[in-house]
Amino acid sequence: MVYVKKQGGHSELRQRDVGESMTTNHKMEEVEREEEIDPENNTQNQPLLKRNRTLSSNPLALVGAKVSYIESLDYEINENDLFKHDWRSRSRAQVLQYIFLKWLLAFLVGLLTGIIATLINLAIENIAGYKLLAVLKYIHTERYMMGFLYFTGINFILTFVAAFLCVCLAPTAAGPGIPEIKAYLNGVDTPNMYGATTLIVKIIGSIGAVSAGLDLGKEGPLVHIGSCIASLLGQGGPDNYRIKWRWLRYFNNDRDRRDLITCGASSGVCAAFRAPVGGVLFALEEVATWWRSALLWRTFFSTAVVVVVLRAFIEICNSGKCGLFGEGGLIMFDVSNVTVTYHVMDIVVVAVIGIIGGILGSLYNHVLHKILRLYNLINQKGRIHKLLLSLAAALFTSLCQYGLPFLAKCTPCDSSLPESVCPTNGRSGNFKQFNCPPGHYNDLATLLLTTNDDAVRNIFSTNTPKEYQPLSLLIFFALYCILGLITFGIAVPSGLFLPIILMGSGYGRLIGIYMGPHTNIDQGLFAVLGAASLMAGSMRMTVSLCVIFLELTNNLLLLPITMIVLLIAKTVGDSFNPSIYEIILHLKGLPFMDANPEPWMRNLTVGELVDVKAAVVTLQGVEKVANIVDVLKNTAHNGFPVMDDGVVPPVVGQANEAKELHGLILRAHLIQALKKKWFLKERKRTEDWEVREKFTWVDLAEREGRIEEVAVTSEEMELFVDLHPLTNTTPFTVLESTSVAKAMILFRQVGLRHLLVVPKYQASGVSPVIGILTRQDLLAHNILTVFPDLAKSKGREKRN
């Protein structure tokens, strides 16, 4: 267990994760084998000096409850001879093809995400609707025990389906998926995240889990679903049944896939909230790492398509063809009919909500972090434990949702309300009769014994200042605090938005009741503001949340106060802990690269960093096959600098000891060269046309070969390969005197996978490249294990 030692602060958690994966799958063995052959793994022989270990990467992370070997993505354009030739020879028609296909794919992403979101909503509204109707019938006939058994039984079965699928078929489908998408767009490839199985399990699991009344939303899963659709479309279908359509080959690279997944994520948010601008901004503010204004435009196109699809479905459903799907589901919390009146002085009240939201939000993040660590302990015991945990959460939820309304007093209906409004006994409605006599309603049942969407709509309801008793709201708030904490970590697709909205609206409305005499803001708006403040306090978004709330509530007059609440809640929350997504990313061990370097990174040069790494492995411009095979088998590196020796550079006269840095070659391209048996009998450089006969850019786009799959005979071992035409001649470089902070900015801004370190000295005998830095080398956490003293240095850089 070599890597556990290197883990530093997180060794405890990581060790457990590893234990779990040992019992549940065999993937670990593969991971360990790769670890063992990593030449950098000499951690145990190091003296305990200040630099007590060599800097070594730890390419493991928790992906869908499994510890997996993760890779970086290649967003850099690999400018080798073949690429340049292809670039020059690409005709105008091909370029137009590419542009057309890019927009077609953005269209399809929007279309499919919209359709699937509608189907999910239809399924949830109908399943949950018929379930609730049956339960209410039992209650109406006072067969409470039967009602309970029916309610719990259905919820149990629905949860079982969702959890079983997630546990057995696609562990990556559990949870919201947003942190992994965030990591992907940052340059971290998490395996099995965007497959067809994951997509299907996510859809079914999300329907099951939400219909079961669990305290989770379909929003996060929809983002993941959108991204899966985008990824599948871009690669032409599921892994084993890909359409090998010629046009799609242009999209077989990490850059285009990144753009597509960004479109998918925006479409998902848009479909979840019917918020097209909010969806784009969410992707921009929270999910994406790089952004171009051209991409802004394309994601906007995707979300426009989603909105049109949703609108078309609503038109169809308005004619009553969608079963119980009606007002619910898509048009979430329309408060546009409310005249919002508030004065400048109301800002004080609004600020108080913001502060409380910030505190509660960061507290929620803190406790959820602890609980997720505890759940990891339970989950590592095996599939059956995961399943039991999910079912236990479902049972507890059902018990509370059914049982707690009996604690609430029955309230007589306001005589001004028509009988059709109060009390109601149907599936949805704001004044539920539940166990009350005619003319009375049970306010807690209105909030609990309904779908989550309806619960939000009910608690957001305006012009009903006396509807809810403070005690009922307190019970509601406390219950959803507990449910929000215990439900998130279970093995079903779960979104974080809705639980936080429910929690926040509860305390917001509670404040509204007590503030009522001092302000003219409606109680329903207090609930909205409470929800917004808790979202900002936990998720720490501002502009996108603001726009999402704007589009959700459909009332622009709310904008200024929403902005203030969000800003205050985020500021307060940020002073305690990072956002919930950052916490999850950290917990999963995904090597996310932050926008801001740590302050101490200015005090460390990349030269010092390279010094504590293993020596860089380089290849000759024309290299012996045996050496290539050797290097590929004995290292896990993905890029190797290619150097030419003894070439006299034309720019200087006397230097015959010159060395030339030709560029960087990728592992995948070396494997391609071996696979294609592109061997030479002697050490010589080839002509351009020779390589073009053997390779096309389509071959070089392929990244999936493994050296173990390549058979090389012992005669071939003595032959040579000319690496020049396959080498990327334009790798990004930094001087060894560059600070780590600057290297990190370059690495993240340009979206690199490898960064070459070149010497600041110019002399014969010096190697033109003294090291390679990768994502793992630039992570604060990894650097601190080698230079622990740095963390103590003064000053902080957060240039917010």
Added chain:
Amino acid sequence: MVYVKKQGGHSELRQRDVGESMTTNHKMEEVEREEEIDPENNTQNQPLLKRNRTLSSNPLALVGAKVSYIESLDYEINENDLFKHDWRSRSRAQVLQYIFLKWLLAFLVGLLTGIIATLINLAIENIAGYKLLAVLKYIHTERYMMGFLYFTGINFILTFVAAFLCVCLAPTAAGPGIPEIKAYLNGVDTPNMYGATTLIVKIIGSIGAVSAGLDLGKEGPLVHIGSCIASLLGQGGPDNYRIKWRWLRYFNNDRDRRDLITCGASSGVCAAFRAPVGGVLFALEEVATWWRSALLWRTFFSTAVVVVVLRAFIEICNSGKCGLFGEGGLIMFDVSNVTVTYHVMDIVVVAVIGIIGGILGSLYNHVLHKILRLYNLINQKGRIHKLLLSLAAALFTSLCQYGLPFLAKCTPCDSSLPESVCPTNGRSGNFKQFNCPPGHYNDLATLLLTTNDDAVRNIFSTNTPKEYQPLSLLIFFALYCILGLITFGIAVPSGLFLPIILMGSGYGRLIGIYMGPHTNIDQGLFAVLGAASLMAGSMRMTVSLCVIFLELTNNLLLLPITMIVLLIAKTVGDSFNPSIYEIILHLKGLPFMDANPEPWMRNLTVGELVDVKAAVVTLQGVEKVANIVDVLKNTAHNGFPVMDDGVVPPVVGQANEAKELHGLILRAHLIQALKKKWFLKERKRTEDWEVREKFTWVDLAEREGRIEEVAVTSEEMELFVDLHPLTNTTPFTVLESTSVAKAMILFRQVGLRHLLVVPKYQASGVSPVIGILTRQDLLAHNILTVFPDLAKSKGREKRN
């Protein structure tokens, strides 16, 4: 006129600009002197080969109708010893001070922008209001000639004030200012753009020009005003009266100023449209080049403050204390009371509007480009010509606005309308009586004889399907097409938003009249969509325009169709020409760096680019004063690589001929060293504490010294300066084999001013740095003058 020869495609225009500046000011002489001493200026001696000239920079641009010498900005952190020491020694309290001040400045930017925007609105509404009331009184008493003279006279005086101030005091205050802000945020410093004079002239000029009824808006000027406020606040006041407050010193750098100006620009848009989210998005999509999510948050804070200020003022004005300022001005075109009903099939109609908008928008861009070139011809003749041009435009506008309504037929009021609504005879109102008998209204007067804001509100008015005659709308549209083209280039502060909205709404409503029987979209919404489509067709923004329109019209149901219109119009427009802002940037010669490299840039390496530049000028680590003075006087460069010679690097054994690249030193820091007389008697390296006694980071933040102002005696010339502690040891570098495309991406993404080119060879005798690239070297236009064949190479890269 050396630089005219180097100008390539734009030589004609540039020559004229230069001619103008020669007659109008003496700044050119200075510019020319700097040009003459530029050692790279050997263009005339070059043979006419393929590489027919050396690559040379052309740091001249049209700033406020003057040709000025422009500089790049330093967004890179200059990591020298002093900086690092300061960084380490900065206490936690200082960091908190900095963060607090950053937010305080963002708050003040919002506050002041909000207040000034309100005052501008108040002034405009009152001046224009009383003017129109008086004119209407003349008309009511049928004294048409007097009315005309009064109307024209007032407009003439108002325009004269605005134009006189702009021409004589602050030429940079003319126009919208948005292109210059865009260039600033891209890294181009345009002189005199953000001074106190510019701010005051812009405010008064904007009030005058808008009150005079010219076809221009206050939106663009407000963006410039916001940026001026931000810049002045950041530097502690006007240039000559700066508050030397210690805290503000932290903001004496280009990075923080850039962030502040971004906040200012967002606040300006927000104040113009009362669109806080739209303001942030406008800054993000159109204005800013770099963006961090932390900045998103801070600009959002500024716009939130603006909105609160505006709301407070509206509350005050609602009680009638603001004269004629009422519904007008701030709440622009509220159509929230309209129930928008449309079907999926209406998308066809919407698409047609989008297509027409795209075609008209790009046509507008094209014609405006021609007219601006013509105006440059006129403007170069001197101040009096500029003034006359402005006044001619004002006279023509007044003549048409007053005279054309007489062509329209009087329409009888709809009997269902109350008398107070139709006809009206006051300042604002939808059915103006004008010259008509009682019970009738003049529809063209409703659109023309009013403020531009009211005209937009009237043409956007909904549920009035029969209000406007097609002929009146046609006249309106044709008039505003002409006015929009002739007004923009005159020497007054002018925004582009409103003219385009007026034009677009005219043709939108016209289409609405003819489409009426085939759709249920209201005619007012047709006008809104027409305006949106023309904006997108000319300005080419999507998300931000969408949100601005959302916030303007206050109706979320419009969102999906607005999105579709914008996307289609932008797509159509993009297929013809670039956006209007890009055209203006190009026309002014501002070296804006695009996000996407040109396709042929992949076929050129930076090594080839450096080859055609003059040899790089380097300094020794410990340099003789005479050499430094010589280099500073004889070059215009702003950064010099610092090299150490003969130092044996510890990493290699035998190499005693090693050269070390120590880093890059800035001109400003060399001048500081000379000014402070930090001289050494012998060639030796100093200790850290010595330099810290002499310099503080505050000194190094100063960028304004000139070598001509530094007096160095002839004895001092023989002394030495240790440049090591002042040298930025972490400059960004690229290998000589890197393609220009990649270098450009690095340059723009990281925000550089200098990019060092290092050799790919490692040998003794090779210089560790073979060239420096600056912004000018990487501009497509400059490269093509040296490598004209490249443009013909096939393939296009636009990776949208």
